[in-house]
Amino acid sequence: MPIEIRTASTASEAAGLLAGDRQARLLSGGTLLMRDLNEGRLTDGVLVRLTDPAYRQIGVSGSRVELGAGVTMAMILKRRELACLHGAARAIGGPAVRNMATVGGNLFAETPYGDFTVALLALDAQVMVLQGYGAPRAVGLEEFLAGRGRASSGLVTAVQVTLPQNPLDLRFRKVSRVRPKGIAVLSIAALLPTSGGRVTGARVAYGAMAPTPIRAKAVERALDGKALDAATIAAVRAVATEGTRPATDAVASDWYRREVLPVHLARLLSGQE
Amino acid sequence: MLEFRKDLFAAERDDNLNVVGKGAQRQDMPGHVTGRSPFFDDHAFEGLLHLKVVRSPHHHARIRHIDTSAAERAPGVKRVLRGADVPVNKNTLLSLINFGKDDEPTLAVSKVSYKGEPVVAIIAETEHQALAARALVRVDYEVIPHVFDVEEALKPGAPVVNETYPNNYFDYHDRYDHSKLRFGDVERAFAGADFIVDDRYQMSPIEHAPTETNGSIAAPEQNDRFVVHSCAQGLFFSLGTAAKILNLESNRLHFVGGTVGGGFGGKVDSLTEPLSILGAMMTGQPVRYVLDREEEMLYGSPRGAERIYIKDGIMRDGRIVARRIRSYFDAGAYTRLSSYAAIKCTAHLPGPYTIPNVSADIYVAYTNRCPSTAMRGFGITAVDFALEVHMDKGAEACGMDPMEFRILNAYRDGDMKAHRRVAKNTALIECVQVVADKTGWPLSDQARRQSSLTGGGGARADIPATVLDDNGRIGRPETRTGPVTETLPAGTMRIPMTKQPIMEGSAEARPTPPAVPQYEPYRPTPPANQPAYQPQPYQPTPTAPPPTQAAPPSPPSAPPPASAPPTQHGAVRFSSVFGTRRR
Amino acid sequence: MAKVPVQFRLNGSDRAAFVAPADNLLTLLRRGLNEFGPKYGCGQGTCGTCTVLIDGELQLSCLTLAATCEGRHVETVSGMANGPTLHPIQQAFMEHFAAQCGFCTPGMLTAARALLEANPTPSREEVIDGISGNICRCTGYEAIIEAILAAARSGQVRRA
Numbered sequence A: 001m002p003i004e005i006r007t008a009s010t011a012s013e014a015a016g017l018l019a020g021d022r023q024a025r026l027l028s029g030g031t032l033l034m035r036d037l038n039e040g041r042l043t044d045g046v047l048v049r050l051t052d053p054a055y056r057q058i059g060v061s062g063s064r065v066e067l068g069a070g071v072t073m074a075m076i077l078k079r080r081e082l083a084c085l086h087g088a089a090r091a092i093g094g095p096a097v098r099n100m101a102t103v104g105g106n107l108f109a110e111t112p113y114g115d116f117t118v119a120l121l122a123l124d125a126q127v128m129v130l131q132g133y134g135a136p137r138a139v140g141l142e143e144f145l146a147g148r149g150r151a152s153s154g155l156v157t158a159v160q161v162t163l164p165q166n167p168l169d170l171r172f173r174k175v176s177r178v179r180p181k182g183i184a185v186l187s188i189a190a191l192l193p194t195s196g197g198r199v200t201g202a203r204v205a206y207g208a209m210a211p212t213p214i215r216a217k218a219v220e221r222a223l224d225g226k227a228l229d230a231a232t233i234a235a236v237r238a239v240a241t242e243g244t245r246p247a248t249d250a251v252a253s254d255w256y257r258r259e260v261l262p263v264h265l266a267r268l269l270s271g272q273e
Numbered sequence B: 001m002l003e004f005r006k007d008l009f010a011a012e013r014d015d016n017l018n019v020v021g022k023g024a025q026r027q028d029m030p031g032h033v034t035g036r037s038p039f040f041d042d043h044a045f046e047g048l049l050h051l052k053v054v055r056s057p058h059h060h061a062r063i064r065h066i067d068t069s070a071a072e073r074a075p076g077v078k079r080v081l082r083g084a085d086v087p088v089n090k091n092t093l094l095s096l097i098n099f100g101k102d103d104e105p106t107l108a109v110s111k112v113s114y115k116g117e118p119v120v121a122i123i124a125e126t127e128h129q130a131l132a133a134r135a136l137v138r139v140d141y142e143v144i145p146h147v148f149d150v151e152e153a154l155k156p157g158a159p160v161v162n163e164t165y166p167n168n169y170f171d172y173h174d175r176y177d178h179s180k181l182r183f184g185d186v187e188r189a190f191a192g193a194d195f196i197v198d199d200r201y202q203m204s205p206i207e208h209a210p211t212e213t214n215g216s217i218a219a220p221e222q223n224d225r226f227v228v229h230s231c232a233q234g235l236f237f238s239l240g241t242a243a244k245i246l247n248l249e250s251n252r253l254h255f256v257g258g259t260v261g262g263g264f265g266g267k268v269d270s271l272t273e274p275l276s277i278l279g280a281m282m283t284g285q286p287v288r289y290v291l292d293r294e295e296e297m298l299y300g301s302p303r304g305a306e307r308i309y310i311k312d313g314i315m316r317d318g319r320i321v322a323r324r325i326r327s328y329f330d331a332g333a334y335t336r337l338s339s340y341a342a343i344k345c346t347a348h349l350p351g352p353y354t355i356p357n358v359s360a361d362i363y364v365a366y367t368n369r370c371p372s373t374a375m376r377g378f379g380i381t382a383v384d385f386a387l388e389v390h391m392d393k394g395a396e397a398c399g400m401d402p403m404e405f406r407i408l409n410a411y412r413d414g415d416m417k418a419h420r421r422v423a424k425n426t427a428l429i430e431c432v433q434v435v436a437d438k439t440g441w442p443l444s445d446q447a448r449r450q451s452s453l454t455g456g457g458g459a460r461a462d463i464p465a466t467v468l469d470d471n472g473r474i475g476r477p478e479t480r481t482g483p484v485t486e487t488l489p490a491g492t493m494r495i496p497m498t499k500q501p502i503m504e505g506s507a508e509a510r511p512t513p514p515a516v517p518q519y520e521p522y523r524p525t526p527p528a529n530q531p532a533y534q535p536q537p538y539q540p541t542p543t544a545p546p547p548t549q550a551a552p553p554s555p556p557s558a559p560p561p562a563s564a565p566p567t568q569h570g571a572v573r574f575s576s577v578f579g580t581r582r583r
Numbered sequence C: 001m002a003k004v005p006v007q008f009r010l011n012g013s014d015r016a017a018f019v020a021p022a023d024n025l026l027t028l029l030r031r032g033l034n035e036f037g038p039k040y041g042c043g044q045g046t047c048g049t050c051t052v053l054i055d056g057e058l059q060l061s062c063l064t065l066a067a068t069c070e071g072r073h074v075e076t077v078s079g080m081a082n083g084p085t086l087h088p089i090q091q092a093f094m095e096h097f098a099a100q101c102g103f104c105t106p107g108m109l110t111a112a113r114a115l116l117e118a119n120p121t122p123s124r125e126e127v128i129d130g131i132s133g134n135i136c137r138c139t140g141y142e143a144i145i146e147a148i149l150a151a152a153r154s155g156q157v158r159r160a
């Protein structure tokens, strides 16, 4: 059976279509799915479109933000309140891709893609997943990524995050060889809330350093309760690659990724360009 | 910014130029900015069919069996093409000028020799249908050992990549496994040199990555002809290639092209034209065959990788007295244009320097990689990189400034080149001087005073006694390092061959093709009052110790050749480029 | 194969076509409607030669499912000129030698148009970002950047 397009006007309708057909796939921004179609890797099955306006809505109430899974990078870049996410949103593709690429699709993007997800991971985002009919269930992003690709993930309707009180507490850095638009050698997001000159509750995430974006827990431990001084940064460098499993691809070798990660992490922490 | 240095070579140039140095609008610009320039794919055809090929997933494998039955029954499929459908399923691009043997199938039949080699072509009503049917073709392969390294490939017992050249090298002159250059006696000169600088250089293959991928559309035309919209860089080259492969009179092919979406050399191979025309012949409908981006990057032929060994003998005063080069072109699985690249390389050696003893062995080796082809200065670019890096090392070895080292060794008008042709219009010295100037690099006054116009010729125009060898006879790897067989007296213009010359590669010794017409390029006559050039021999820098050995080995001077050396004209005859005439 | 109808506007004119569900907008434009302005360079979103505006927003036609264009307005390079009068960006490309083979030019012009219509006085960095999704293998970008800056300086491109 060749390709068939089904349009759903509500999230539960879309989730039902996905649940009822293992081959069915949601078409969000299409920047990744269309490649499979164009190059003949996807020759049959149902593509589900979701036209529900809520899918593309941004809800902000105080520091709580809900991003519809169909929200594009360009839409995020237009919202001042989301300034702390701008670095990550701007890191994705050129302007046309940013007009198309969605938050939901980025959660599924295979490494070395997934830069926006790295920032979401540092913010401890909750993914709203709808399996079949019913109400969406909140799943921690870390758990979501660990299970990605195993079973059908259902429909992601939205992502919820709490923004840091000080937008500068979230730092993001994407390392690529082609600028301004290039695939990641790696990316790093670090949430560094400080009180009394010391970091408390640091969350650090890496992209392209493992099959999915991962947290750098050893780094977080090395930061907690410390001032961001030279000694701390040296300690962080020493554990920077712990738990990483980078791939070798056309952009960089696993060796290179491991080699430059501590350098870029140290620069990010010390506020160096 | 562009700068015209009218002070340089003023007497050799006509400065009454109407176009150069002035802005001129390109005639294709209005088409480009309105999106109307007609690229090959910008043509509408009713009933257009789409062709996709099944490619080998293996580097080297025998094909046991091909089953296309499911693909033939797939929705929208009009025709499935196999090797047996291709009228002349073996070709080499330069066979059009009688150079090399046919070695490459359009669709592989019994064996694949590189990953990505086309095996089956599917023609369907839509691209999606062709892609879906492509997945249904079953090919039973028996994987066999492959070889990726050029020197490994030349060792006895290496896997045979290309049955037409069972020793994994291109045959030169029907005699040698490499293209040879011999001038003087490098071994003797090495023995007398103060420094030896020896090194190895390895290049990578480079993909042209044109923004427009390779492709073509062929359609039946009236009068039993086919119109072919092609991206070919050499439209008539592609026409001739297609006519040969399809066994058609060339006047049955109407090629339309010239608007190329970037080529850089990667669009001379006729990668798609023969199959789209064959598809149009078989279906009676227009057929479009376009590489997708992945195919373009992986299987559109790249610039071949080269491995180059250079050994220089240098005197304490900085003169290079001997240069030996051994280089290997990685042709990939088939010849395409590598045979020609190696000849260009040989003809370029030893670079823009006057060196009295030069020897070069340039090999084309077959490996189980994607066949390589033309790309911007191929045959020259890589060896030039290696030579210039080597020049820096040479300068370092003899403790000389690298710019001065180049000026000292640069060729000058009137010098004899290793090919026994007299150097003309040389300009390296001036280039180095200008570069030094622009970059604030200090040059000695003496180096500043040098000129390409003076100091050349004289003893530098002599052809040294040249030692010959019979190394590398085809099929006899044990002869690769052999003894000197003969010494040609100094002044010998041509290296005699014991055998009647025959066309390279052609088994049946076809006659030499007519040479391209020659013409005398326009040269303004120098003003009458211009003084003759005063050659001023360059003196080594005063601080350098006197040379420990005078001049490179020069046997007693022989009488000049009976006939004056032929003057070289502006147009290089292709017979000499391709070495079909004996050097 | 069951085809689906799609109606949309192309450079200001109404169009209707039947498309295969798997067809992308680029295929529809080029093969269905003979609109050869946007080009195929990769089908992966990486080259930008297929760039179009959809409802005024910069998009890649190779990554857009044709069927999803129902009721939308698609604009290509072919709609840039005003009759025989070139668009100021086209004029600037002519004057600054901003095309060599011309294959990337339709996408570059469209990206430049989207940039200047949103930001008529971009900095050099903004111009670079604006065309960062478009690959040119020939010109080396400098001439293109210059042309876009010149078009901006001319003051003739209006905010959309």
Ligand SMILES: Cc1cc2nc3c(=O)[nH]c(=O)nc-3n(C[C@H](O)[C@H](O)[C@H](O)COP(=O)(O)OP(=O)(O)OC[C@H]3O[C@@H](n4cnc5c(N)ncnc54)[C@H](O)[C@@H]3O)c2cc1C
Binding pocket: A025, A026, A027, A028, A029, A030, A031, A032, A033, A034, A069, A070, A091, A092, A093, A094, A097, A100, A101, A102, A103, A104, A105, A106, A107, A108, A109, A112, A113, A114, A115, A116, A153, A154, A155, A156, A157, A182, A183, A184, C044, C045, C046, C047
């Ligand atoms: C030129 C180019 C450059 C790029 N550069 C970057 C980059 O720098 N960084 C980066 O991270 N990415 C990059 N990408 C990849 C991609 O654009 C982004 O990751 C984007 O966010 C993917 O979103 P999408 O909406 O386009 O996904 P789609 O292609 O629509 O979907 C991708 C996959 O996710 C599934 N999916 C999508 N949404 C949902 C949902 N809500 N629920 C369930 N399943 C869903 C789809 O079924 C599909 O399998 C680039 C892509 C291109 C073409």
Ligand code: FES
Binding pocket: C039, C040, C041, C042, C043, C044, C045, C046, C047, C048, C049, C050, C051, C060, C061, C062, C063
């Ligand atoms: S063809 Fe669409 S971006 Fe290359």
Ligand code: FES
Binding pocket: B211, B261, B262, C098, C099, C100, C101, C102, C103, C104, C105, C135, C136, C137, C138, C139
């Ligand atoms: S002009 Fe050739 S790709 Fe840009």
